[in-house]
Structure formats: C-alpha cells, structure tokens
Amino acid sequence: xxxxxxxxxxxxxxxxxxxxxxxxxxxxxxxxxxxxxxxxxxxxxxxxxxxxxxxxxxxxxxxxxxxxxxxxxxxxxxxxxxxxxxxxxxxxxxxxxxxxxxxxxxxxxxxxxxxxxxxxxxxxxxxxxxxxxxxxxxxxxxxxxxxxxxxxxxxxxxxxxxxxxxxxxxxxxxxxxxxxxxxxxxxxxxxxxxxxxxxxxxxxxxxxxxxxxxxxxxxxxxxxxxxxxxxxxxxxxxxxxxxxxxxxxxxxxxxxxxxxxxxxxxxxxxxxxxxxxxxxxxxxxxxxxxxxxxxxxxxxxxxxxxxxxxxxxxxxxxxxxxxxx
Numbered sequence: 001x002x003x004x005x006x007x008x009x010x011x012x013x014x015x016x017x018x019x020x021x022x023x024x025x026x027x028x029x030x031x032x033x034x035x036x037x038x039x040x041x042x043x044x045x046x047x048x049x050x051x052x053x054x055x056x057x058x059x060x061x062x063x064x065x066x067x068x069x070x071x072x073x074x075x076x077x078x079x080x081x082x083x084x085x086x087x088x089x090x091x092x093x094x095x096x097x098x099x100x101x102x103x104x105x106x107x108x109x110x111x112x113x114x115x116x117x118x119x120x121x122x123x124x125x126x127x128x129x130x131x132x133x134x135x136x137x138x139x140x141x142x143x144x145x146x147x148x149x150x151x152x153x154x155x156x157x158x159x160x161x162x163x164x165x166x167x168x169x170x171x172x173x174x175x176x177x178x179x180x181x182x183x184x185x186x187x188x189x190x191x192x193x194x195x196x197x198x199x200x201x202x203x204x205x206x207x208x209x210x211x212x213x214x215x216x217x218x219x220x221x222x223x224x225x226x227x228x229x230x231x232x233x234x235x236x237x238x239x240x241x242x243x244x245x246x247x248x249x250x251x252x253x254x255x256x257x258x259x260x261x262x263x264x265x266x267x268x269x270x271x272x273x274x275x276x277x278x279x280x281x282x283x284x285x286x287x288x289x290x291x292x293x294x295x296x297x298x299x300x301x302x303x304x305x306x307x308x309x310x311x312x313x314x315x316x317x318x319x320x321x322x323x324x325x
Contacts, residue, residue, distance in 0.1 A: 005061045008269075011050060014043045051268050054218070056244040056253075060226060062218040063197050067272040069279075071098055071113030071156040074196065077279035078286070079104055079111060085142060087134075091171060094135030095126045096163070097207075099142045101151070105287070110146035112139045112207060113156030116197075130163040133176035136206050140180050143187060152190040152290055155207040160225065162203030177206040184209035185305060188298030192289045194264070194282065195219040195251075196271070211305050212289045213259070215251040216278075217266040221259070222249035258312050261289075 004012060018039050025032040054062075062068070075082050079102035086093040099112035114131065117123030139155075146153050162173055184191065193210035199221035208221075215221060224232075229247055230239035248254065251263045264285050271278040296304060 005058075005065070007050065007054075007058050007061070011043065011046060014039065014046065018043065047268065055241075056247075056250050057226070057241040059218045059250045060220055060240075060244050062270040063220045065270055065272050066118075068197050069271050069275045070118070071111075071115050071158060071196070073275055074156060074279055074282060075102065075111055075113075077276060078283055079109070082111065086138070088137035088141060090137055091134045094132045094138060096129055096131040096159070097135035097139050099139055104152075104154070104290070107152070107290070108149075109152045109154055110142050111154050111156070112142055113196075114159040114204075114207070116158065127163055129159045130161060131159065131203060131206075132163050132168045133171045133173045136162075136176040136180050139207060140176075140183055143184065143191075147187050147189050150189060152192070152294070153187065153210075154286065155191065155193045155210065157193060157195045157199045157204045157207050157221075158197035159200055159203045160198055161200040162206070174202075177202045180206040181209055185309075186302055187305075188301055190290060190293035190296070190301060191305070192286060192293070194286070195221050195260075196282075198225075200225055209305065209309070211293050211301060211308065212261045214262045214264055214285050214289070215254065215260050216264050216271060216282075217251055218270055219251060220249045221251075221254055222247055 018036060021032050021036050021039070024030070025036070075098075082100055082102040084098060084100040088094070096115060097112065098115045099110065102109055102111050114129050115126050116129035117126045123129075143153055162168070162177060164173075191210040191212075193208050193213045195204070195208075195213070195215040197216075197219055198204075199208065199215075199219065201223055204221065226240035226244040226247065226249070227237040229243040231237045233239075233243065248257060251260065254260045255263050262285055264281050266281070267274045267277050293301065293304075
C-alpha cells in the first residue's frame with residue numbers, strides 16, 4: 001500500500017478485516033453486525049493507543065509521508081488572491097520554493113514556503129523540495145518587498161535541507177543561506193514561521209528566523225537528518241531510529257527546549273488524513289500570532305526576534321567556561 005507506515009500495519013490489517021466482513025455481509029444473508037461492531041471497537045482503542053504513544057521515529061515517518069500536505073495545499077485553503085512570484089533576478093527561478101502575495105482574512109501578506117512534488121515528475125521539477133541558492137534569493141527578494149510595503153511574512157518550512165550539489169555550491173549556496181539569516185533577523189515586519197513537514201538543517205533555517213515559530217504536531221526540525229546523525233555518530237545510517245530518539249527533533253521536545261512557540265495539533269494519524277481540517281488548525285494559531293505581532297512597530301519586532309533567539313537554551317557561566325544545559 002502506497003504511504004503505509006510501519007507502525008500502522010496492525011491498524012491497516014484490522015481495517016482490511018472489517019472491510020472484508022462488511023463486503024461479505026452485503027453479499028450474503030449472514031448477520032455479522034456483532035462481529036463488525038466488536039472489531040470496530042477494538043480498532044478505535046488500538047488507534048487511540050497507537051497515536052497517543054508515537055515515538056520520535058514514528059513522527060519522522062509521518063513527517064515524510066508522501067501524501068503529507070505541502071505549502072501550496074495550505075496556501076489554497078488559508079489564503080485568497082494568491083499571486084505567485086518567480087525568479088531571484090540574478091540567475092533564475094527555483095521551483096523548490098514558492099512565494100508570492102496574497103490576502104489572509106483580508107490582510108495583505110507575503111507567503112513563502114518550500115515545495116515538494118506529489119509524484120516523480122513534479123519532484124524532479126521541484127528538486128524534491130531541496131532549494132538551490134536562487135530559491136533562497138527569491139525568498140529574500142519577496143521578504144524585502146514585503147518589508148517595503150509593510151506586509152507580514154508567513155513562511156512554511158518543509159525540506160530535507162538545501163540542495164548539496166556542485167552547481168548549488170558554485171552559485172553560492174552557503175552565502176545565500178547566510179544572507180537570509182542575516183536579513184531576516186532585521187526585518188521590520190512580522191514574520192511567522194510554521195514547520196509543516198521536515199525542517200532540515202540550514203535549508204530550513206533560511207526561512208526560519210521568525211518572531212513566532214510554530215510546528216505541526218508530527219513535524220520535525222533539526223540540524224541534520226536522523227540518518228545523517230547516525231552515520232556520523234555510529235558510522236551506521238541504519239541506526240536512524242536510535243538517533244531520532246536522542247536528537248530532540250520533535251515538536252514536544254522543541255517546545256520544551258524553547259525553540260518553538262506553539263505546537264499545532266494534527267488530525268489523528270497525520271495531516272494527510274484531512275487537509276481541510278489541518279488547515280483550520282493552522283488558521284487558529286496563525287490568526288493569533290498575527291494579532292499579537294501586528295501590535296508591534298518595526299523596531300519592536302526586531303527586538304522581539306532578537307530576544308527570542310537569544311533566550312533559546314540555558315547557559316551557566318563558570319569561570320572562563322560556558323556550559324550549555
């Protein structure tokens with residue numbers, strides 16, 4: 001089954017059995033209502049237990065689900081009058097990042113986000129959501145335009161990381177990411193960032209310097225993938241599950257560490273189960289964020305952003321050494 005997750009196999013088998021019994025009952029005179037009801041009760045209990053006790057690795061699998069909603073899915077449901085803008089005015093257009101102007105409940109905003117494909121052909125066109133430097137330069141161009149016209153900026157983060165290929169390095173991948181970090185820190189308009197899938201490395205952080213950073217419940221946000229961390233720590237990428245357990249990359253962990261501001265609840269089983277409902281959950285948090293940030297002027301927004309990142313982590317000074325808890 002396409003998109004079947006390992007930890008969901010018992011649920012899938014039970015759903016299949018219920019479906020088969022219902023089909024059999026339709027074509028015969030046998031009354032199976034009691035058996036079906038018993039299995040459905042068992043299924044509901046198993047679903048509750050499964051989704052209430054997801055491990056970090058389970059959340060990684062959900063964040064990577066091929067049917068997980070993308071930036072464009074949420075733009076379609078949350079915004080009106082979206083006009084996509086293309087190109088960085090230096091090299092070309094990068095389809096791995098989409099952005100443009102739109103209206104959010106009547107308020108003019110700029111929306112930017114990583115964009116994966118939904119099939120092989122589109123994934124190739126969008127480079128599997130891994131931006132080149134021109135993608136980040138396009139994003140920065142739109143951010144500076146938003147600042148000029150006093151429009152709030154909303155960023156959707158969903159990438160394994162920036163594209164690491166030779167051509168991207170030749171065109172200044174590291175410089176493009178670094179410049180985004182520098183410029184975003186000083187933007188004098190509200191910046192709200194939402195991690196909707198995988199938030200990987202500097203490729204994610206280049207859209208992640210915001211006044212508020214929110215995460216969908218089953219998203220991840222980390223400096224490196226679990227496979228990459230496992231390859232470095234234990235010389236074995238197959239230890240990815242073990243790495244995910246120790247890296248603190250899930251929304252609950254990052255909320256506790258103070259890296260993110262709010263966890264956005266997900267539809268049971270993952271956002272791909274009901275995109276419309278998931279968009280409504282995002283809408284609640286986004287509306288609240290903008291209401292708070294729009295009360296601040298430009299300088300106050302910059303100071304708010306500065307304090308937010310300065311306060312991440314706890315530091316204890318001991319003689320000439322700095323210990324990070």
